[in-house]
């Protein structure tokens with residue numbers, strides 16, 4: 001009798017009908033059991049097409065049956081995984097704004113960790129990489145992003161009543177702040193918020209974009225989930241500060257993205273250290289290496305560690321974001337490195353999705 005490993009090797013020669021790839025590399029084989037009564041191969045339900053399923057089962061029986069010592073082969077087709085089904089149902093409802101290639105969301109477990117600062121400067125770093133970049137503030141309750149990029153300006157609509165994004169420093173952006181009266185407190189209810197966000201995302205005339213950066217509201221509650229369930233995100237970026245408490249919040253962020261099947265591209269540790277102006281040495285006032293440790297433990301990529309620099313705050317206050325106005329600043333360099341690390345993850349993701357999308361169903 002062959003061993004399960006030998007059988008698996010043999011199954012690598014069985015091609016998925018109509019594809020050059022084999023059924024093992026497609027992840028269809030879930031288990032192989034070798035017993036006195038023969039071999040049982042457990043197969044993940046590969047397709048809704050019965051003919052494809054029958055062909056695969058027949059091919060497995062034929063190839064394993066031809067191995068020396070095998071007298072009987074049974075193929076068990078397993079039903080779809082309920083979690084997988086739920087994820088697919090969510091994913092099938094998701095869409096991307098028209099002409100937008102990638103959408104990434106910047107999230108944080110709690111407020112004030114520098115999420116908007118990261119979103120703005122990251123968008124500018126993408127633009128520096130040559131990407132046509134958009135930036136959107138999905139934070140109804142604390143909109144600040146537009147002010148960080150270009151101050152408050154009137155918004156215009158196209159003849160089709162679509163929102164024309166503002167443009168500055170080579171990026172296109174819109175923000176809730178542009179539609180809200182400063183004097184009026186924001187006390188909208190959930191459904192109104194969801195509706196507004198929907199308007200925003202899908203009613204903006206973005207034009208062709210390589211990447212749209214979404215600044216999510218702080219936290220991992222309903223508002224964030226609504227967006228992650230509605231927009232076909234290519235990835236999530238989590239911003240944190242080095243305090244232990246913030247690291248706990250990161251876990252919630254990761255769980256949120258995982259729940260909806262969005263890959264986490266990595267973690268940005270903000271306000272990691274402070275470089276003394278006088279002596280030039282680094283001071284890690286919140287403790288050292290927390291982000292790296294957490295990234296390791298949670299199997300996440302540490303995208304970058306950003307220092308505390310007054311220019312980042314001043315730039316945000318005066319709509320002069322650091323990456324745009326001072327591209328050689330050490331923090332700007334970190335932002336461009338983060339952008340490059342994200343870019344390295346984005347294209348394969350999209351490619352993989354296209355490939356699996358055309359194969360299993």
Ligand SMILES: Nc1ncnc2c1ncn2[C@@H]1O[C@H](COP(=O)(O)OP(=O)(O)OP(=O)(O)O)[C@@H](O)[C@H]1O
Pocket residue numbers: 108110111112113114115116117118139142144218270271306307308309310312313314316317
């Ligand atoms: N690395 C940094 N160095 C210095 N100041 C920073 C840094 N990162 C953020 N800040 C400042 O900290 C404050 C909070 O940052 P920001 O508004 O980006 O956080 P946020 O997570 O978006 O907050 P909110 O939850 O309110 O949306 C701002 O004044 C910002 O300019």
Ligand SMILES: [Mg+2]
Pocket residue numbers: 115116117139142144
């Ligand atoms: Mg913010």
